Amino acid sequence: MLNNDTICALATANGMGAIAVIRISGPEAISKVAQIYQSKFTSTKSLNDAESHTIHLGYVMDGDTIVDEALFSIFKNPHSYTGEDVVEISTHGSIYIQQKVLELLNKIGIRNADPGEYTFRAFWNGKMDLTQAEAVADLIASDSKASHEIAIKQMRGGFSNQIKDLREQMINFAALMELELDFSEEDVEFADRTQFYDLLNKLQSILKRLADSFAFGNVIKNGVPVAIVGAPNAGKSTLLNALLNEERAIVSDIEGTTRDTIEETIYIDGVGFRFIDTAGIREAGDTIERIGIEKTFEKIDNASIIIYLYDANITADNQIANQLDDLQRRGKILFNVANKIDVTNNESAITAAIKQEFKDVVHLEISAKDQFNIEALKENLIHQIKLKGTNQDDTIVTNSRHLEALQNTLSQIGKIKQGMDMGLPGDLLAMDIREALTYLGHITGEIDVDQDILGTIFGKFCIGK
Ligand SMILES: Nc1nc2c(c(=O)[nH]1)N(C=O)[C@@H](CNc1ccc(C(=O)N[C@@H](CCC(=O)O)C(=O)O)cc1)CN2
Ligand SMILES: Nc1nc2c(ncn2[C@@H]2O[C@H](COP(=O)(O)OP(=O)(O)OP(=O)(O)O)[C@@H](O)[C@H]2O)c(=O)[nH]1
């Protein structure tokens, strides 16, 4: 992965656009581009003499032929995105010009960049740590206000600063314990064991909170999955359509209309919700319907929120209670939603007894068909998610690699504490501490990270990033 090549790629979208940016990075970026550059004003002026962070109007030349009139931006190492010499050529956004310039660059010995190679170089040259590089990928992929906010926070280094600070405190203790070894004859204790125990406890609680934030963070990043389940003809597909404000799913008065699951995303208050319309649950009529029902249970397992929907006119309390009982066991946020209240005569479709028995469940009465209380349903959905979200300023972990490192560190801290309880000698403790430090270092990349892991992280980027 690591090399000294000078690389180039299109930084802007492939295709039409008013302007296209081609980015060149590496030790020969400026001298090579200088070969195809001709100043618009004084043909003698060379890019080699340009100052960092200056922009130059000139021609891209293919021998004696003008390819385009373009802007050339110069960034001199280490003051660039990658930390290397960088030139950006802003051309007119023609596909022909883009291709021609890239071809020219290849011809003079600049190779095409691999996916994520610019950001990898930025990481490698210390312009950002690994969590920040990962945040760049998340930022590009962010499609909602919430996921954007988390990525920006991570890119600014909130998470890694917290980890780095904790690591430093650990390093101090490890160093003190190792120092004791040099004086082992004298039986001294430089590292105050009580203080160290306090630090471990503090670390444990911070790391645990970070690890716990993952479940929430991941849901925010990928959209909150909400499964709409219930008996055939409850109005599940009608509800999906009402939420989407679009006739997405087929609605009919025939039981078993929906056979395959349908999934659509809407944004409520900047958070993406992935609504999943499922096949109604009953004794299946045929094989296809049975497969559909099996899929429903799978969707229930993968959902963060379950909306149990029933026809308020024909569903008895004991049926509702049975369903809620079963669904509640699955440890999800549960909504009990009575539908078709447009045709019911009851004052309230959901009885006090049900509300009393299921206090942790959100109860709502709606008419999917008349779009009654759909806004209230949306408000309750976002409210439940915000309840799950911790403090605004709390760091949220969205990356499974970080979660793994956090969990490894946590179990290692458990081991250190156990060792201290057993009166383990300082040298053995120090070894366990070093191991915990390594796991923590993996998160920010301060400690050598496996080449495979780096490959996976940066391979996910698009070309030109
Ligand atoms: N044209 C362009 N726009 C872009 C990028 C880019 O590479 N090129 N970026 C790519 O993702 C983002 C901005 N990131 C950047 C980060 C650092 C530097 C940079 O030159 N840093 C120097 C000097 C800072 C200064 O003095 O103003 C440094 O860190 O020393 C440039 C872009 C988004 N927009
Ligand atoms: N009156 C009334 N009828 C509704 C309401 N919601 C749905 N319906 C009707 O109930 C019938 C079934 O609706 P669907 O949305 O197909 O029900 P479903 O739960 O998706 O049914 P399956 O996919 O077969 O499991 C249709 O005739 C709808 O028009 C409502 O709020 N009020």
Ligand SMILES: [K+]
């Ligand atoms: K139906």
Ligand SMILES: [Mg+2]
């Ligand atoms: Mg349906």
